[in-house]
Amino acid sequence: MRRWRHFIACLLLCLSGTLAAASLEGFFQETLGDLREDLAQAREEGKEGILLFFEMDECPFCHRMKETVFSKPEVQAWYGEHFLVIPVDIEGDVPITDFQGHETTMKDFAFRRFRVRATPVMVFIDLEGRPVARYTGPTRDAEEFLLLGRYVAEKKYREMPFARYKRLARRH
Numbered sequence: 466m467r468r469w470r471h472f473i474a475c476l477l478l479c480l481s482g483t484l485a486a487a488s489l490e491g492f493f494q495e496t497l498g499d500l501r502e503d504l505a506q507a508r509e510e511g512k513e514g515i516l517l518f519f520e521m522d523e524c525p526f527c528h529r530m531k532e533t534v535f536s537k538p539e540v541q542a543w544y545g546e547h548f549l550v551i552p553v554d555i556e557g558d559v560p561i562t563d564f565q566g567h568e569t570t571m572k573d574f575a576f577r578r579f580r581v582r583a584t585p586v587m588v589f590i591d592l593e594g595r596p597v598a599r600y601t602g603p604t605r606d607a608e609e610f611l612l613l614g615r616y617v618a619e620k621k622y623r624e625m626p627f628a629r630y631k632r633l634a635r636r637h
Contacts, residue, residue: 492545
């Protein structure tokens with residue numbers, strides 16, 4: 466009897482991970498590795514820009530963001546309308562071409578261009594290929610992640626830091 470309980474618990478755990486991964490299929494943009502082409506696609510689709518999600522496999526905070534924030538239908542719908550979301554593995558040797566046309570690897574792109582040493586890091590890129598906002602660490606919840614997206618979409622980063630924007634948003 467004990468073995469069956471253990472087997473069922475393991476099966477449920479595996480299924481929940483599979484379902485979480487399946488629910489993220491539409492959230493992350495499939496890329497061929499040329500960020501200039503991704504930027505052109507964002508322009509064509511009328512997006513605000515690109516969100517680079519710097520992550521690594523062993524990062525528990527990255528996994529938490531995927532399971533509890535990115536998997537929410539309201540997050541997927543809002544971000545799908547406003548940004549292309551591209552994951553970047555900070556340990557990855559996958560070749561990519563950056564926004565300036567330089568060929569590199571995900572690992573070097575993350576470290577040399579954005580100085581990412583810990584994950585998650587979220588960098589918002591405008592339609593000209595310039596970074597406009599950066600958030601290090603996981604957001605508290607889906608509501609804060611949506612607020613972060615609105616902060617960038619409304620271009621409030623030009624006026625104030627995100628912490629102030631967040632305080633003001635809570636008052637209203």
